[in-house]
Amino acid sequence: MSSIQFTPEKKIKGKLGRAGILQTPHGVIQTPAFVVVGTKATVKALTPEQVSSLGAQVVLANTYHLYLQPGHERIEKGGKIQKFMNWNGPTMTDSGGFQAFSLGAAFGNGVGKVANSKASGLLQKAAANAAEEGTEAELETERFAKITEDGVEFRSVIDGSQHFFSPEKSIDIQYSIGADMIFAFDECTSPLAPYQYQKEALGRTHRWAERCLDHHKKVGNGTQALMGIVQGGRFEELRKESAKIIGAMDFDGFGIGGSFEKEDINTAVGWVNEFLPENKPRHLLGIGEPADLFGGVENGIDLFDCVAPTRIARNGSLYTHDGKINIFNAKFMDDFTPIESDCGCYTCQHYTKAYLSHLFRAKEILANTLASMHNLYFIITLVKRMRQAILNDSFSEYKKSFTARYYH
Amino acid sequence: MSSIQFTPEKKIKGKLGRAGILQTPHGVIQTPAFVVVGTKATVKALTPEQVSSLGAQVVLANTYHLYLQPGHERIEKGGKIQKFMNWNGPTMTDSGGFQAFSLGAAFGNGVGKVANSKASGLLQKAAANAAEEGTEAELETERFAKITEDGVEFRSVIDGSQHFFSPEKSIDIQYSIGADMIFAFDECTSPLAPYQYQKEALGRTHRWAERCLDHHKKVGNGTQALMGIVQGGRFEELRKESAKIIGAMDFDGFGIGGSFEKEDINTAVGWVNEFLPENKPRHLLGIGEPADLFGGVENGIDLFDCVAPTRIARNGSLYTHDGKINIFNAKFMDDFTPIESDCGCYTCQHYTKAYLSHLFRAKEILANTLASMHNLYFIITLVKRMRQAILNDSFSEYKKSFTARYYH
Numbered sequence: 001m002s003s004i005q006f007t008p009e010k011k012i013k014g015k016l017g018r019a020g021i022l023q024t025p026h027g028v029i030q031t032p033a034f035v036v037v038g039t040k041a042t043v044k045a046l047t048p049e050q051v052s053s054l055g056a057q058v059v060l061a062n063t064y065h066l067y068l069q070p071g072h073e074r075i076e077k078g079g080k081i082q083k084f085m086n087w088n089g090p091t092m093t094d095s096g097g098f099q100a101f102s103l104g105a106a107f108g109n110g111v112g113k114v115a116n117s118k119a120s121g122l123l124q125k126a127a128a129n130a131a132e133e134g135t136e137a138e139l140e141t142e143r144f145a146k147i148t149e150d151g152v153e154f155r156s157v158i159d160g161s162q163h164f165f166s167p168e169k170s171i172d173i174q175y176s177i178g179a180d181m182i183f184a185f186d187e188c189t190s191p192l193a194p195y196q197y198q199k200e201a202l203g204r205t206h207r208w209a210e211r212c213l214d215h216h217k218k219v220g221n222g223t224q225a226l227m228g229i230v231q232g233g234r235f236e237e238l239r240k241e242s243a244k245i246i247g248a249m250d251f252d253g254f255g256i257g258g259s260f261e262k263e264d265i266n267t268a269v270g271w272v273n274e275f276l277p278e279n280k281p282r283h284l285l286g287i288g289e290p291a292d293l294f295g296g297v298e299n300g301i302d303l304f305d306c307v308a309p310t311r312i313a314r315n316g317s318l319y320t321h322d323g324k325i326n327i328f329n330a331k332f333m334d335d336f337t338p339i340e341s342d343c344g345c346y347t348c349q350h351y352t353k354a355y356l357s358h359l360f361r362a363k364e365i366l367a368n369t370l371a372s373m374h375n376l377y378f379i380i381t382l383v384k385r386m387r388q389a390i391l392n393d394s395f396s397e398y399k400k401s402f403t404a405r406y407y408h
Numbered sequence: 409m410s411s412i413q414f415t416p417e418k419k420i421k422g423k424l425g426r427a428g429i430l431q432t433p434h435g436v437i438q439t440p441a442f443v444v445v446g447t448k449a450t451v452k453a454l455t456p457e458q459v460s461s462l463g464a465q466v467v468l469a470n471t472y473h474l475y476l477q478p479g480h481e482r483i484e485k486g487g488k489i490q491k492f493m494n495w496n497g498p499t500m501t502d503s504g505g506f507q508a509f510s511l512g513a514a515f516g517n518g519v520g521k522v523a524n525s526k527a528s529g530l531l532q533k534a535a536a537n538a539a540e541e542g543t544e545a546e547l548e549t550e551r552f553a554k555i556t557e558d559g560v561e562f563r564s565v566i567d568g569s570q571h572f573f574s575p576e577k578s579i580d581i582q583y584s585i586g587a588d589m590i591f592a593f594d595e596c597t598s599p600l601a602p603y604q605y606q607k608e609a610l611g612r613t614h615r616w617a618e619r620c621l622d623h624h625k626k627v628g629n630g631t632q633a634l635m636g637i638v639q640g641g642r643f644e645e646l647r648k649e650s651a652k653i654i655g656a657m658d659f660d661g662f663g664i665g666g667s668f669e670k671e672d673i674n675t676a677v678g679w680v681n682e683f684l685p686e687n688k689p690r691h692l693l694g695i696g697e698p699a700d701l702f703g704g705v706e707n708g709i710d711l712f713d714c715v716a717p718t719r720i721a722r723n724g725s726l727y728t729h730d731g732k733i734n735i736f737n738a739k740f741m742d743d744f745t746p747i748e749s750d751c752g753c754y755t756c757q758h759y760t761k762a763y764l765s766h767l768f769r770a771k772e773i774l775a776n777t778l779a780s781m782h783n784l785y786f787i788i789t790l791v792k793r794m795r796q797a798i799l800n801d802s803f804s805e806y807k808k809s810f811t812a813r814y815y816h
Contacts, residue, residue: 041766045773047754070741070766078744078762086758333478336486346455350494354486358449358478365453368773 002252004181004225006031006281006302012395016273016300019390022281024090024180025223026082029057031281032297032390034288034383035092035305036376040065041075041085044310045368046376048087053346054377055384058090060305063173064099068156068163072176080178091179092305094285095170095229098188098257100154100163101145147187149204167211171226172219179224183255184212186229191259198233205231206245213249225252227283230272233258239268243275253281256301260287265295273300290319290382290406294399297386309379313371316360319378321405327371332357345377346370410660412589412633414439414689414710420803424681424708427798430689432498432588433631434490437465439689440705440798442696442791443500443713444784448473449483449493452718453776454784456495461754462785463792466498468713471581472507476564476571480584488586499587500713502693503578503637506596506665508562508571509553555595557612575619579634580627587632591663592620594637599667606641613639614653621657633660635691638680641666647676651683661689664709668695673703681708698727698790698814702807705794717787721779724768727786729813735779740765753785754778 005023012018022029036043036056043051043059051059061081066072078084081091145154151166165173170185186205189198209228216226228251232238246254254276260268269284276282281302287293288306296304309319316327320340325332338348339356347356347370359367382402389398413431420426430437444451444464451459451467459467469489474480486492489499553562559574573581578593594613597606617636624634636659640646654662662684668676677692684690689710695701696714704712717727724735728748733740746756747764755764755778767775790810797806 040770040772041763042772042774045777047774047777069770070762074742074762074766077742078760084760084763086763334482334485352486352492354478354482355449355492355494358482362448362477364448364450365773365776366450366455369453369455369777 001222002225003223004252004281006253006279008278010391012298012390013393015298015395016270017298017390017395018278018300018302019387020281020302022302024058024225026088026090026180027057029090029303030384030387031302032383032387033057033303034293034380035060035283035303036380037062037305037307037310038085038087039307040069041081043372043376044314045365045372046310048085050346050369050373051087051376052089054373055380056089056376058092058303059085059087060092060094061085061177061179062099063093063096063170063177064103066093066177067096067173068158072173076176076178080176082178090181092181092283093174093177093179093183095183095185096165096173097152097170097185098285100152100165101147101188103145103154103157147204149207151185152187167208168215171212171215175220175224181225181227181253183227184209184229184251186231186257188257188259189231189233191234191261193233195235195238198235198238202231202238202242205229206242209246209249209251213251227251227253227255227281229255229257229285230276231258232272234261234264234268236267236271239271240275243272247276251280253283255283255285257285262292265292266299269296269299269301276300288379290379291403293379293383294386294403297383297390298395298399304383306379309375310372313375314368316367316371318356318371319375321402322408323406327353327356327360333361339374343374343377344381345374347374347377409630410633411631412660412689414661414687416686418799420706420798421801423706423803424678425706425798425803426686426708426710427795428689428710430498430710432466432633434496434498434588435465437498437711438792438795439710440791440795441465441711442701442788443468443691443711444788445470445713445715445718446493446495447715448477449489451780451784452722453773453780454718456493458754458777458781459495459784460497462781463788464497464784466500466711467493467495468500468502469493469585469587470507471501471504471578471585472511474501474585475504475581476566480581484584484586488584490586498589500589500691501582501585501587501591502663503591503593504573504581505560505578505593506693508560508573509555509596511553511562511565555612557615559593559616560595575616576623579620579623583628583632589633589635589661591635592617592637592659594639594665596665596667597639597641599642599669601641603643603646606643606646610639610646610650613637614650617654617657617659621659635659635661635663635689637663637665637693638684639666640680642669642672642676644675644679647679648683651680655684659688661691663691663693665693670700673700674707677704677707677709684708696787698787699811701787701791702794702811705791705798706803706807712791714787717783718780721783722776724775724779725783726764726779727783729810730816731814735761735764735768741769747782751782751785752789753782755782755785 008018008020020031038059039062075084167185174182187201189201228246230242232242283303284296284301288308332353335353389395416426416428428439446467447470483492575593582590595609597609636654638650640650691711692704692709696716740761743761797803
């Protein structure tokens with residue numbers, strides 16, 4: 001018996017996309033849904049009550065970061081993640097693998113720095129995602145991760161100390177943290193890796209998936225759901241093979257991992273979801289620009305997580321239906337209207353762009369809070385509206401009208 | 409007719425201290441009360457709703473800072489301070505003079521750096537108060553303010569540009585900002601200044617007070633109350649003279665300005681309040697350690713403002729009834745109890761010291777929010793309890809029991 005239960009409600013006609021209900025031990029998630037990232041057991045600059053007020057249904061914390069600081073044992077002693085961070089709703093953790101690789105940046109096959117790779121658009125974004133607070137400079141530092149059949153040896157981003165994650169250890173750490181949904185330990189390859197390396201890594205990811213499942217069945221207490229991860233890089237054959245193999249395993253749901261180029265999302269997600277079981281949730285890991293969200297939903301994704309809304313918010317980049325604006329633009333100093341006059345978020349209900357401009361220029365902490373609230377509300381609401389559009393049989397119209405205005 | 413109305417309710421037997429009700433255009437303040445500082449039209453790291461939830465009744469913003477950034481005209485265009493910053497309760501602004509002098513740090517009589525002065529305890533605190541975000545290093549920078557009969561010429565802390573405040577200009581700027589209670593422009597002297605200089609400066613402050621009142625009567629629209637400021641340094645004769653002269657002028661209330669040494673508070677405040685009219689509110693400017701608050705209240709102070717609670721919070725220093733604690737102390741990493749188990753603040757209701765320790769060590773923004781909420785609640789509640797104790801005839805017992813435990 002799985003500790004979560006996914007019930008598809010309605011499909012987009014002729015597509016893989018669907019609306020559904022995901023029941024978890026800490027409440028229901030209406031899907032598709034945007035999962036808010038709280039990397040270090042805090043959604044940056046927001047209280048859990050503020051996060052909840054934005055319509056957020058679920059928070060994802062990062063195992064890698066929490067393992068290093070404050071340490072997963074401390075979170076367990078503090079009553080596990082929900083109690084420790086005062087978030088009473090559903091929670092997830094990733095496996096820590098992606099950060100061990102991407103912050104290690106070696107990617108096994110000799111590809112050095114993420115920032116140097118050519119085909120690095122979404123991968124860089126995902127790595128920044130992983131580092132979150134890290135500056136680009138931090139990502140350019142030479143760090144290494146050593147991959148063996150047993151797991152990955154990596155250095156801490158905090159103090160350079162050596163650490164080792166195996167599939168079993170990742171699961172044990174995630175047990176200590178105690179989220180409702182946890183992920184299998186996988187190898188996230190570079191999009192530059194050649195077919196042969198991708199194939200090797202994929203085999204390892206599949207063997208690690210089996211080890212995670214075995215360990216979970218032996219040691220788990222039945223309160224946490226384990227999600228398997230599909231990999232395979234940009235190769236259709238590998239993606240489909242991975243979806244078949246991982247999809248056939250007894251996971252409670254699935255993550256689609258790895259790095260995509262923007263143009264891959266529609267195709268690659270479709271390749272995979274064709275083979276994943278319909279009655280289990282599917283999570284596209286670390287992806288979150290509006291176009292990617294539409295592409296993901298259309299192709300059968302139920303859950304997304306991404307740090308982009310809060311990370312760009314802290315830099316003064318704010319979502320509007322006409323595209324992003326930079327609040328540092330001088331014209332906003334005297335703009336006494338909200339970011340969007342028809343936005344229902346706390347920030348737009350109470351503050352003008354002139355005030356936000358002042359807070360950002362004065363480097364006031366509240367700037368981070370107000371900007372993060374707006375951007376999270378924007379993205380959470382966008383995915384909620386996609387869900388509503390699916391239920392109303394108007395997904396493609398909604399996608400068309402949103403996209404035409406946003407990417408004008 | 410004053411736009412504010414102060415009604416004393418009850419006195420501490422045999423003392424100047426009293427409880428009262430201060431009616432303002434934006435609501436009632438029960439006194440004595442702690443005024444929360446929102447230097448740049450934001451209480452650092454908190455939304456106005458969070459500030460209000462702590463029991464805060466009134467917010468004070470700094471004219472000097474707002475004049476420089478975003479500019480008082482912008483605040484006026486944004487609907488004045490309440491609307492601009494989304495604080496619907498009573499508001500105050502200071503005159504900007506103190507910052508022009510203290511961030512200028514010349515103090516007219518050749519006293520250079522605040523940080524070099526011997527008798528600089530509370531003055532340094534007050535200057536840090538003024539700079540707020542400024543580091544000590546910033547305060548040590550050589551900057552100058554030139555005082556003439558007409559006003560003060562000073563340099564901007566932001567870009568070093570030259571500016572000039574006269575009494576009339578300070579009032580005009582405060583009209584643009586639009587707070588319920590504004591302050592007359594005064595000269596805040598160094599505690600090192602000799603008697604002769606203090607006497608000269610005091611004469612100027614009194615003449616400036618007249619000019620502020622004249623200007624206010626000519627130009628004011630009757631919605632803002634003007635508070636006069638008593639000065640006189642550490643000299644009993646000058647303090648009493650100032651209280652008599654300023655107290656006899658048609659101000660709506662009074663501020664007690666200047667710098668005190670810790671041991672002066674009880675005496676100097678008493679000298680002044682003996683002469684100030686009983687039916688008008690008295691504000692001790694920029695003072696806020698628990699002992700100072702008790703001394704002030706006992707000697708007839710109704711209002712205090714201070715950045716200390718939020719400033720020290722951001723450095724991880726937290727108030728408890730047993731004295732301050734430093735959350736960076738290693739023992740708190742594994743302390744799964746609240747800062748104070750019987751504290752009613754949001755932070756203590758929901759988070760442990762272990763979690764706060766984690767947030768501070770991880771440099772998470774939420775650390776500032778949670779620590780500021782606790783410290784503000786502590787100080788606001790402390791002054792509320794003093795008020796309750798006055799009403800219950802138990803002020804001296806409350807002072808004794810709090811002080812014995814806090815300064816054990």
